[in-house]
Amino acid sequence: METIATNKSHGGTQGVYTHHSEETGTEMTFSVFVPPHETGAKLPVLWYLSGLTCTHENVTEKGEYRQACAEHGIIFVAPDTSPRGSDVPDAEDEFDFGKGAGFYLDASEEPWTKNYRMRSYIEDELPALIAEHFPADMDRQSIMGHSMGGLGALTIGLRNADRFRSVSAFSPIVAPVQAPWGEKAFSRYLGDNRDSWAEYDAVALIEGGARVDHMLVDQGTADDFFAEQLKTGLLALACKKAGIDAAIRMQEGYDHSYYFISTFMAEHVKWHAERLG
Numbered sequence: 001m002e003t004i005a006t007n008k009s010h011g012g013t014q015g016v017y018t019h020h021s022e023e024t025g026t027e028m029t030f031s032v033f034v035p036p037h038e039t040g041a042k043l044p045v046l047w048y049l050s051g052l053t054c055t056h057e058n059v060t061e062k063g064e065y066r067q068a069c070a071e072h073g074i075i076f077v078a079p080d081t082s083p084r085g086s087d088v089p090d091a092e093d094e095f096d097f098g099k100g101a102g103f104y105l106d107a108s109e110e111p112w113t114k115n116y117r118m119r120s121y122i123e124d125e126l127p128a129l130i131a132e133h134f135p136a137d138m139d140r141q142s143i144m145g146h147s148m149g150g151l152g153a154l155t156i157g158l159r160n161a162d163r164f165r166s167v168s169a170f171s172p173i174v175a176p177v178q179a180p181w182g183e184k185a186f187s188r189y190l191g192d193n194r195d196s197w198a199e200y201d202a203v204a205l206i207e208g209g210a211r212v213d214h215m216l217v218d219q220g221t222a223d224d225f226f227a228e229q230l231k232t233g234l235l236a237l238a239c240k241k242a243g244i245d246a247a248i249r250m251q252e253g254y255d256h257s258y259y260f261i262s263t264f265m266a267e268h269v270k271w272h273a274e275r276l277g
C-alpha cells in the first residue's frame with residue numbers, strides 16, 4: 001500500500017492511499033479518515049460506498065463526515081466505484097456503465113469478468129488491507145452509501161448481516177432489477193439469466209429472507225432520479241412485510257447531490273456510532 005497524501009483534520013488524519021488489487025487486477029485508490037485516538041486503541045469502521053461517476057474523492061471533499069467521525073471516534077473508509085486504468089474495458093460516453101459504475105458486483109460476462117470484481121474487492125480484499133494498516137476494530141463495522149453505493153451498502157449489508165451492525169443510505173437504488181440503470185448494468189455484467197441478479201438487489205434479497213438489524217435511509221423529494229431509478233417505496237414495503245427495523249425518511253426539497261448528503265451526514269454517522277458502541 002502506498003500513501004498518496006495525508007492531511008491533519010479535526011485532530012485526526014485524512015489520508016488517500018493506493019494499492020494493487022488482486023481482485024480487480026488494477027491499482028485501486030481509496031481514502032481513510034482516522035480520528036484522534038489513544039495510542040494502541042482500536043476503532044470501529046464505517047464504510048461509505050459512492051454513486052455513479054464517483055471516485056473516493058467526491059465524498060472525501062464534499063461529504064462533511066470528518067467532524068462527526070472525530071467526535072464519535074470512527075474510522076471512515078471511502079473506496080472507488082470501479083476498476084481504473086487504460087487496460088480496463090469501458091463503455092465510453094456512458095456514465096452509468098463501465099468505469100465509475102461497478103455496481104459492487106462480480107461480473108460473470110465478458111469482457112467485464114477480469115476487472116469488474118467490486119463485490120469481492122469491498123467484501124474481502126479491502127477489509128483485509130484496512131485491518132492490516134489502520135487501527136481498526138473489524139468486529140465493529142457498519143456500512144453506508146449513496147445511490148449506486150446506497151445499493152451497494154444495502155446489498156452488502158444484507159448479505160453479511162453478521163459483519164455489519166447497521167446499514168444506511170442516501171437516495172439508494174433499492175430494486176435495480178426493476179429500474180433502467182440496474183437492467184442495463186446487470187444484463188451486461190451478469191447476462192440474461194435474471195435469477196443471478198437477485199443477490200445484487202436489496203428488495204429481492206429481503207424478499208428472499210435476508211435481514212439487517214438496523215436500517216436508515218434518507219431520500220430527497222426533489223431528486224430527479226427518485227421515481228424512475230430509486231423507487232424507495234419498494235424498499236419501505238419490503239421492510240414492512242419482513243419486519244425489518246427501518247427508518248425510511250423522505251426529506252422535503254432535497255435533490256440527489258452532495259448538498260443533500262452533507263446535510264444529513266453527521267446524523268448518519270451518529271446513528272451508526274450508537275450501534276457500533
Ligand SMILES: N[C@@H](CCC(=O)N[C@@H](CS)C(=O)NCC(=O)O)C(=O)O
Pocket residue numbers: 050051052053054058095146147148256257258
Ligand atoms: N448528472 C450526473 C449523474 C450522475 C450522478 O448524479 N452521480 C451522483 C451519484 S449517482 C454523484 O454523486 N455524482 C458526483 C458528485 O455529485 O460529486 C452525471 O451525468 O454525471
